Amino acid sequence: MRSRRRSRDRSGPTAVLFSLPALAIFAIFTILPTAYTFVISLFDWNPLNVSQSTFIGADNYRKLFAHSTPSFAASALTSLYFTAGMVIGGTAISLAIALLLSRGGSWLSGVRVAVFVPHVTPLVATSIVWVWIFNPQFGLANAILRWLHLPAVDWLDSSSTAMPAILTYSLWHEVGFTVVIFLGGLAVVSGELGEAARVDGANRWQEFWYVTWPQLRPVTLFVVTISTISSLQAFTQFFVMTEGGPAHATTTLSYLLYQEAFVFFHTGYAAALAVVLFVVTALFTLLQFRTRRSTLS
Numbered sequence: 144m145r146s147r148r149r150s151r152d153r154s155g156p157t158a159v160l161f162s163l164p165a166l167a168i169f170a171i172f173t174i175l176p177t178a179y180t181f182v183i184s185l186f187d188w189n190p191l192n193v194s195q196s197t198f199i200g201a202d203n204y205r206k207l208f209a210h211s212t213p214s215f216a217a218s219a220l221t222s223l224y225f226t227a228g229m230v231i232g233g234t235a236i237s238l239a240i241a242l243l244l245s246r247g248g249s250w251l252s253g254v255r256v257a258v259f260v261p262h263v264t265p266l267v268a269t270s271i272v273w274v275w276i277f278n279p280q281f282g283l284a285n286a287i288l289r290w291l292h293l294p295a296v297d298w299l300d301s302s303s304t305a306m307p308a309i310l311t312y313s314l315w316h317e318v319g320f321t322v323v324i325f326l327g328g329l330a331v332v333s334g335e336l337g338e339a340a341r342v343d344g345a346n347r348w349q350e351f352w353y354v355t356w357p358q359l360r361p362v363t364l365f366v367v368t369i370s371t372i373s374s375l376q377a378f379t380q381f382f383v384m385t386e387g388g389p390a391h392a393t394t395t396l397s398y399l400l401y402q403e404a405f406v407f408f409h410t411g412y413a414a415a416l417a418v419v420l421f422v423v424t425a426l427f428t429l430l431q432f433r434t435r436r437s438t439l440s
Contacts, residue, residue, distance in 0.1 A: 180418060183410060183414035184411060185200055185203070186198055186411050187411050188410040188411040196411075218395060218396050221394060221395050221396075225309070225313075225374055226374040228310045228314075230370045230374065234321065234366055234367060237321035241326045242325075244258070258318070259323055260319065262316060262317060262318075262320045270312065273312040274299065274383070277298035277308050284298060284308075302390045305388070305393050309384055313380055317370070325362060333358065336358075364431055372424055375397070378397040382401070396420050397420070400417055
């Protein structure tokens with residue numbers, strides 16, 4: 144009787160009443176702005192005088208495929224390049240670090256803190272620090288290359304090295320968070336299965352691939368999902384470190400959206416970019432959740 148009453152209370156009017164403040168905040172600050180952005184994308188929007196805005200239907204979406212510099216297609220490819228590097232590289236690096244840190248030991252607690260600290264540092268401040276690290280004359284990166292008797296690199300001013308440099312910084316900043324998630328997943332991995340595999344003669348790689356990895360797949364899919372979303376929305380490091388350059392080599396969809404909205408004041412076109420970015424992010428997320436369901440089933 145008590146369990147039935149508790150379940151009834153959780154789904155009754157009282158539970159809905161307690162949820163209303165959170166739902167109201169979510170609706171005001173997320174749902175309504177998203178819907179309003181879609182409305183703006185259908186107009187030649189005048190941000191100074193909204194009454195002079197003109198309804199143009201899907202013209203802003205057609206402009207996405209018109210010739211421009213940088214083009215929507217080029218920025219989308221740049222975003223995919225960055226996202227692929229963050230998702231694949233970040234997942235592999237964070238899983239490897241988590242496996243090393245999960246072995247235990249009192250001194251490893253300090254290492255865990257050191258790995259996680261970059262994630263809680265401000266993006267703007269650390270981006271500025273890394274601009275100096277990549278400075279071609281005085282930076283630490285080129286100092287290491289000179290020490291190794293290798294030629295110096297113009298990291299942020301070359302279209303071939305600017306994105307790898309930003310990827311390096313972004314991985315340094317974000318990996319700590321995903322390491323913590325993998326450590327949580329490794330904490331609930333069955334040790335008995337691994338011990339049984341070792342008794343049967345499995346080496347460390349076989350134990351990881353056939354015993355540990357299958358148990359970590361739900362955690363890995365979660366890491367891939369949140370890494371994809373955050374990478375597609377990344378903006379601060381591109382703004383601080385390269386301003387989308389050189390030669391638009393680091394102009395992602397998020398940075399292009401900022402330029403169109405707040406530099407050129409093409410508000411309707413920027414809203415169309417925002418809608419497309421939202422749809423792409425939602426599709427990636429739904430695909431990964433569907434993959435998770437098929438994996439669990």
